[in-house]
Amino acid sequence: MVSPSIAAKIQALIGSEKKGAFARRAGISPISLSGYLAGKPPSREALIKIGRAGGVSVDWLLGLTVGDQPESYAKPEDLHSRLERPDQKLLEEIEELLRDADDDIKRHLRDEVKLLKRVPGTKKKRLSGED
Numbered sequence: 001m002v003s004p005s006i007a008a009k010i011q012a013l014i015g016s017e018k019k020g021a022f023a024r025r026a027g028i029s030p031i032s033l034s035g036y037l038a039g040k041p042p043s044r045e046a047l048i049k050i051g052r053a054g055g056v057s058v059d060w061l062l063g064l065t066v067g068d069q070p071e072s073y074a075k076p077e078d079l080h081s082r083l084e085r086p087d088q089k090l091l092e093e094i095e096e097l098l099r100d101a102d103d104d105i106k107r108h109l110r111d112e113v114k115l116l117k118r119v120p121g122t123k124k125k126r127l128s129g130e131d
Contacts, residue, residue, distance in 0.1 A: 010042075010054075010061070013056065014054075027053075028049055044058075
C-alpha cells in the first residue's frame with residue numbers, strides 16, 4: 001500500500017483539475033491514477049510522469065525532501081503567472097493549439113525545438129528581447 005502522504009501529494013497536485021485531465025496530461029491511465037489515489041503504489045515510471053505533470057520532483061512525491069514543494073519545482077501555472085501578459089496570451093494560444101494537434105504535428109514541433117536549441121545564440125536573443 002502506498003503511503004497516505006504520497007496519495008495526498010498526488011491529490012494536491014491534481015487540485016481542482018479533473019482526474020482524467022491530469023492523467024492524460026501525465027501520460028497515465030485514469031484507472032491507474034484512481035488506483036494510486038486509493039493506495040496502490042505507483043511504478044517508478046508513473047511517479048516520474050506524475051512529478052513532471054505536477055511540476056515536482058519524485059523525491060518530493062516520496063517525501064525524501066523536507067518541507068513543502070521545492071521552489072525550483074513550481075507548478076507550471078505558477079510559472080505562467082510570472083510571465084508578462086503578452087507572453088501569457090501567446091503561451092495560452094500555443095497550449096490550445098497543442099491540445100488539438102495530432103501526434104505527427106507534436107512530433108514535428110518537438111523536432112523543431114531540438115533544432116532551435118542547437119542554433120548558437122538562440123537563447124541569448126530570446127532573453128535579451130532581440131528578434
